[in-house]
Amino acid sequence: MAATRPALRKVAKELNEGTTSLAMSLTGLPRTALPTDIRRLCGKSKIENVVNVTLEHERFRPTGQGFISFSRPEYAYAALKNFKQAVVGGKTVQARAVDTPLVIPRSRGTKGVLEAARRGAITGNGPSGGVTGSGRNVVMYGLPGRLYAETLVDILRSFKLAGSEYGKEVIVKLEAKGLSTSRFLVRTASVSEAYRLVRTFHMRLWRPDINGDKYMTHAFVVW
Structure with missing residues (x-):
């Protein structure tokens, strides 16, 4: 009882x-x-x-x-x-x-997320890394430094990415100070799709036909 x-x-x-x-x-x-x-x-x-x-x-x-x-x-x-x-x-x-439960900040919307990323405000620190959608977000890193989010969206077109709740921008390039490679936050439509993306790209060479063995991709799900 x-x-x-x-x-x-x-x-x-x-x-x-x-x-x-x-x-x-x-x-x-x-x-x-x-x-x-x-x-x-x-x-x-x-x-x-x-x-x-x-x-x-x-x-x-x-x-x-x-x-x-x-x-x-x-x-x-x-x-x-x-x-x-x-x-x-x-x-x-x-x-x-x-005294006070830590909470994840409310989604900033498409424009706000992009501006926050440019300011370096999306650091991945705090509860759930400071982003909403626990279990549906994937961080990919080790990619070419000059890779753009728009290009990555096209490459991931076979995956179900997040819907209208995040607006059209479902991939955000994260700050990577002092690195020649880049990091991205990818918002998927479901937990299962997030893990499918990780299984596909983690510890795989990025475009070896173009880059040889220069870029090893890493990916993990953020909870």
Whole structure:
């Protein structure tokens, strides 16, 4: 039976963590962990009323830290108590309450995304790398430095890229300071399509008929 609200408030008081936290931070996660792994752990630990689960990223790579957001503070504290000795992927994770759940910025729209990319504002840092569409975004790197997004769109025409929610611009060239190669954020229509793109291009030479073995392509899905 789910705990009553007065009981949950009692848990919050016993934990002596204040009354404003709406989120919990998890550290020590395997870098291969996905949000679905954390949600599965929440189910096993009888943690309810989860609003959102995100992974912290640096340059689009998981850092081993995640966040769980709740609808009310008392749910966060009850979860903190249930998360003692929680294990994900064979690693024991540490949980603590945080005052404000980190959120992914709202989509800027086509023009805003392009301007942000030119300013270097899309860094890949923060929850889900700071972009929406968790599991549907792919980062491709190691490509020729002078490759344009429009050219890559044409090359990826056999893939189902994101629809009208992102406007016509579904591929954004990312800043790559000091590198002779380029990086791109590709927005696909689904998680399965994102993984299909990775399987097709990861660790493959880019246009060997033109470039020989000069450019090795790397690709990974951003959660």
